[in-house]
Amino acid sequence: MTDLLKIEDLHVVFSSTGTVVRALNGLDLSLPVGHAIAIVGESGSGKSTLASAIMRILPSTSSTSGRVLFDGQDLLGLPSKEMRLIRGRSISMIFQNPTMYLNPTKTVGQQIIEPLLYHHLATPAQARKKAIDLLDQVGIPDPDHRFRNYPFEFSGGMLQRAMIAMALITDPKLLIADEPTTALDVTVQAEILVLLKALRKDRGMSLIFVTHDLAVAAQIADEIYVMYGGLVVEHINSSKIVTERAHPYLGGLIRSIPRVDVDPGPLYFIPGQPIRVGEELPPGCVFAARCQYRQPICKERPALLPVSQSHDVACWLPLKEGSA
Amino acid sequence: MIREPARSDLDLGILARLHNVTKAYHTRHGELLACDQINLTVRKGGSVGIVGESGSGKSTLVRILQLIVRPTEGEVWLDEVRVSSLPERKLKPYRRNVQFVAQDPFGSLFPHMTVIQNVMEPLYVHGIGDRTSREGIALALLEQVGLSSDHLFVYPHEISGGQQQRVAIARALSLSPQLLILDEAVASLDVSIQAQVLNLLQELKKGLGLTFVFVSHNLAVIRQICDETVVMYLGRIVEQGNSRELFRNPSHPYTQALVRSIPAFTATGVTPLPPGKLMTGELVNSSGTSQGCSYYPRCPFAERVCLNENPELRQLRDGRWVSCHFAERLGAFSE
Numbered sequence: 001m002t003d004l005l006k007i008e009d010l011h012v013v014f015s016s017t018g019t020v021v022r023a024l025n026g027l028d029l030s031l032p033v034g035h036a037i038a039i040v041g042e043s044g045s046g047k048s049t050l051a052s053a054i055m056r057i058l059p060s061t062s063s064t065s066g067r068v069l070f071d072g073q074d075l076l077g078l079p080s081k082e083m084r085l086i087r088g089r090s091i092s093m094i095f096q097n098p099t100m101y102l103n104p105t106k107t108v109g110q111q112i113i114e115p116l117l118y119h120h121l122a123t124p125a126q127a128r129k130k131a132i133d134l135l136d137q138v139g140i141p142d143p144d145h146r147f148r149n150y151p152f153e154f155s156g157g158m159l160q161r162a163m164i165a166m167a168l169i170t171d172p173k174l175l176i177a178d179e180p181t182t183a184l185d186v187t188v189q190a191e192i193l194v195l196l197k198a199l200r201k202d203r204g205m206s207l208i209f210v211t212h213d214l215a216v217a218a219q220i221a222d223e224i225y226v227m228y229g230g231l232v233v234e235h236i237n238s239s240k241i242v243t244e245r246a247h248p249y250l251g252g253l254i255r256s257i258p259r260v261d262v263d264p265g266p267l268y269f270i271p272g273q274p275i276r277v278g279e280e281l282p283p284g285c286v287f288a289a290r291c292q293y294r295q296p297i298c299k300e301r302p303a304l305l306p307v308s309q310s311h312d313v314a315c316w317l318p319l320k321e322g323s324a
Numbered sequence: 325m326i327r328e329p330a331r332s333d334l335d336l337g338i339l340a341r342l343h344n345v346t347k348a349y350h351t352r353h354g355e356l357l358a359c360d361q362i363n364l365t366v367r368k369g370g371s372v373g374i375v376g377e378s379g380s381g382k383s384t385l386v387r388i389l390q391l392i393v394r395p396t397e398g399e400v401w402l403d404e405v406r407v408s409s410l411p412e413r414k415l416k417p418y419r420r421n422v423q424f425v426a427q428d429p430f431g432s433l434f435p436h437m438t439v440i441q442n443v444m445e446p447l448y449v450h451g452i453g454d455r456t457s458r459e460g461i462a463l464a465l466l467e468q469v470g471l472s473s474d475h476l477f478v479y480p481h482e483i484s485g486g487q488q489q490r491v492a493i494a495r496a497l498s499l500s501p502q503l504l505i506l507d508e509a510v511a512s513l514d515v516s517i518q519a520q521v522l523n524l525l526q527e528l529k530k531g532l533g534l535t536f537v538f539v540s541h542n543l544a545v546i547r548q549i550c551d552e553t554v555v556m557y558l559g560r561i562v563e564q565g566n567s568r569e570l571f572r573n574p575s576h577p578y579t580q581a582l583v584r585s586i587p588a589f590t591a592t593g594v595t596p597l598p599p600g601k602l603m604t605g606e607l608v609n610s611s612g613t614s615q616g617c618s619y620y621p622r623c624p625f626a627e628r629v630c631l632n633e634n635p636e637l638r639q640l641r642d643g644r645w646v647s648c649h650f651a652e653r654l655g656a657f658s659e
Contacts, residue, residue, distance in 0.1 A: 042514035043485075156378070185377035186541060187603060190585035194597050212514070215587035218594035242593050256519035258548035260571055260588045260595075266526065267548070269519035273484045 003069075004173060004206045005031040005054070010066035012049050012058065012230075021278045023049040025230040026066070028304060031174075036200060036207035038217035038238070041227035044277045050227070051178045051210045055093055056083050071173070088115045092167035096179040098159035102151040108159075109147035112166040119170060127169075134165040139195060157188035161195070168199065175200070178210045193220050214241075214253055223310060226250050229275045229286035232304055235312040246307055246318035249287045285315070293317050336368035338401075339502055339535050340389060340422075345398035347384050358384035359395070360559040363637070366503065366537060371529060373550030373567065374539045375582065381559040382539050386505050389537060390422050391415050403502065420450055423496035427508035429488035433480040433495075440466065440476045443495045450499060465494040469524060486517035493524065497532075504536040510545060522549055543586045547571050555579045558618040561637055565644025575646045575655030577623050578603075617649070625650060 012024040023046045031037050041047040052058050054068055056075060068075040070091065075083065092115075095101050102111055112134070113127035122130065128147070135143035138161040151159060160180060167175055177196070181189040197220060200207050211217050217224050218238040226234040226247065234247040245251050255268035272290040275281065282288060288298040297316045304314040347359040358381045366372055366389075376382045387393040388400060391407060400408035407418050423446075426432040433442050443462040447453060453461070466476060469490040480488055489509065496504055506525075510518045526549055528534045540546050546553055546567065553570050555563040555578065563576040574580045584598045603622040616631040617623070623630065629649055637647040640655070648654065 042516065186543065186585045187377065187581050189587075190598050191601075191603075197597065213587060214515070215589055215594050218589075219587055219597050239593060242589055242591070253515060254589055256516050257589055258519075258522070258544040259590070260544050260547055260583075260586055261590050263568070264548045266523050267519035269523065270516035273486070274514060274516070276484070 002033055003030045004033045004071065005029075005208075006067075006069040007054070008067040008069070010050070010053060010064070010068065012046070012053050012062055012064050014059075014062045016061050019278060022281065023062075023230050023277075024053065025281060027227075027230070027232055029225055029232065029235075031206055031208065033173075034204045034206055035223065036197075036209060036221045037223045037225060038209045038211060038221035039225050039227060040211060040214050040217045042212060042274045044274055045227040046230040047210050047212075047227050048178055049230075051093070051176050051208065054176060054208070055087060055091060056080075057087075057093075085119070088172075089119045089121075089170045090172055091174045091176065092170065092172040093176040093178065094160070094163045094167050094180045096182050098156070098163045099151060101163065102159065104151055106150075107147070108149050108151055108154065108162050112147075112162060112169060115166065115170045121170060130169060131165065134169055135162070137199070138162070138165045138168075139191075140165075157184055157192065160184065160188075160192055164192075164195070164199070168203070168205075171203070172205065174206045174208065176208045176210070179212070180209075181216065182211070182213075189216070196220065214257065226253075229281050231286055231314065232312075233287060233314045235304070235310070237310055240311070244308075244311065246311070246313040247287070247315050248291050248293050248317075248319060251319050252290075287315075293319075336533075338365055339368045339370075339403060340364075340366040341399075341401040342385075342388065342395075343399040343401065345385075345388060345395045345400065347381075347388060347393060348396045357381075357559045359388065361398070362559075362561060364554065364561070366535060368502070368535055369529075369533045370535055370552060371550045372537045373546035373553045374537065374556060375541065375543055375546055375553065376556030377541070379558070380556040382556050383507060384559075385556070386424075386507055386537060386539055389503070390424055390505055391419055416450075420446075420499045421502045423499060423501040423504055425489070425492050425496050425504065425506045425509045427511050429485060429492045429512070430480055432492055433488060435480055438477050438479055439471070439483070439491050442480070442491055443498050446495060446498045452499070461498060462494070465497055466491070468497075468528075469494045470520075484517070486513055486520060489513060489521055490524065493521075493528075497528070497534075502535060504534055505539075506536060507539045508541070509538070511540065511542065518545070525549055543571070543582060544588050555582065560618060560647065561645070562619065562648070563644065563646045564637075565642075569642060569644060573655055575640065575644065575651040576619075576648045577625050577654060578619050580654065617647075619648075625654060 007027060007029040010024050010027040014021040014023060039047045039050055053064055064076055109131055112131045116122045116127040132143045132147055135146055140146050140158060140161055181192050209220050218241050221238050224236055224238050224241060225232050228249055234250050242254060252270040270290050284299040284301055288294050302314045302316050304312045306312050307318060342362050342364040345359055345362045349356045349358055362385060374382045388395050395408060399406055402418050440462050443465055444458045447458045471490055475483055510521050538550055550567050553567045554561055557578050563579045571583055574583045581603050588595050615634060617635055620626050620630045635647045635649045637645050639645050640651060
């Protein structure tokens with residue numbers, strides 16, 4: 001299957017007066033056409049930096065190296081003028097807090113049609129018709145009327161639906177969603193996930209879903225990339241995440257999440273702290289300091305290597321099936 | 325079905341009680357009932373989880389329990405005293421008995437004080453002991469919450485979020501409160517750290533016989549650490565009962581929607597996304613205006629009676645409380 005997006009050896013470094021933060025440290029990832037992948041990690045793992053690096057919306061204090069091949073074209077090498085033709089057209093993005101990304105002084109409708117007008121893809125009248133159709137598709141009742149509403153007249157869940165409509169109006173090939181359901185109530189989250197899944201299927205669109213919630217990732221995506229210390233430590237098919245997880249970090253994460261189908265008892269936890277932003281990476285395995293299976297060989301950095309088809313792990317001593 | 329022994333058999337007594345508590349706020353759009361005739365009993369040594377979506381009144385409810393917000397109507401009882409009718413100046417000793425841990429640990433610690441000073445501060449405010457004895461209490465508490473001696477004389481910004489939350493818990497325990505209220509206390513923590521804090525709370529509950537009220541939007545967390553769960557919707561309690569029972573067999577349609585929405589792992593994978601629509605329409609705040617069930621506009625099972633009659637909170641045969649006309653029919657195992 002051809003890849004819509006292929007990332008090779010991506011590094012992102014933030015530097016401001018005297019301090020250097022290495023957010024991404026040589027990351028590889030591929031997204032086949034029409035697939036959904038989830039990027040999962042705890043705070044400081046670099047997952048949001050990755051999403052912003054693909055869109056090239058990182059602040060100017062950052063420097064990026066490596067390759068981000070989208071449709072065979074290296075986005076990192078594009079002049080900013082050409083990147084603007086891709087952003088919001090072939091690649092769209094939605095964020096955690098829709099109220100922060102919408103202009104409170106413009107109607108929701110005006111903002112939804114903006115990508116179409118910016119990219120000269122439709123006349124205002126056509127754009128309006130398309131927007132109202134889309135509002136209907138994303139499950140907003142009475143779209144004609146809602147088109148003329150201001151953001152404050154929408155609830156959080158409805159605003160996120162409107163953001164999705166805005167992101168989809170240019171029929172992008174790729175949608176990047178950065179924690180889009182984190183601020184929502186659990187029932188609304190489930191509805192938005194169901195909606196995203198259906199829209200993606202109908203449109204054959206590819207999706208990158210960034211989240212800290214491993215269970216949500218497994219619900220929405222075909223494949224999961226687990227990040228730690230700015231690196232991918234495991235890449236696994238989401239249907240195999242519990243039974244075949246191989247990295248001790250992923251194994252530990254799954255066990256530390258409270259289950260609802262067993263009697264509550266003490267939870268497993270991973271000792272120590274995640275690598276903090278700005279902290280120097282260890283020369284060896286990034287997880288070694290917290291790993292209960294640590295061996296002398298872990299002083300060397302393990303590469304992300306395949307263990308089976310579409311399952312890669314960066315660990316010298318991957319877990320066996322069924323073990324903890 | 326084998327019935328569990330009634331909870332009252334193991335009772336150590338009642339610690340806090342809300343009786344018909346209503347809190348109304350006056351807004352530009354008229355009166356808003358944040359809490360509407362809430363009855364809640366917190367037993368000594370118990371753990372009560374409160375869930376509900378944003379705007380359901382759960383934060384107002386705990387503020388009333390904390391004696392920060394006074395109810396418009398109804399009574400608040402704390403350890404056999406009707407504190408809701410006491411004047412402000414007499415509340416201080418009762419406030420001491422109810423302590424609070426907030427969502428953002430860094431925002432709730434004093435940034436200009438070291439970890440140990442933070443834990444000693446409430447003792448100072450309440451004039452307990454001298455400097456040496458206050459230090460002794462703080463040291464013991466910090467050890468109890470699992471902070472090593474390296475962390476005593478550092479400032480909050482120098483430690484991680486999980487450690488900050490431990491300090492906040494130690495500080496809340498410094499006055500030996502009878503009731504600890506935790507509002508989204510693990511929501512900002514990474515899961516591996518969240519697990520440690522949840523385990524700590526369980527240990528404190530067993531070790532100190534601590535009573536707590538835990539507010540969270542994360543239902544799996546509530547089920548993990550609370551014996552009893554209260555589900556709120558638009559200022560009202562819609563379902564209340566033993567956590568495991570309530571999650572296994574939710575009776576109110578709103579609780580059903582909540583439980584079916586929980587993303588969680590199972591032995592072999594992950595819970596599936598709910599098929600079809602969980603709820604119809606949007607949150608409509610009709611509190612105070614409509615005479616019918618407040619969940620009516622969103623309920624997929626609603627009938628005519630739901631529009632006209634607000635269902636009373638009533639007890640089902642398995643001991644749980646539900647406010648739904650059709651609870652028996654909707655809860656598969658209830659009668």
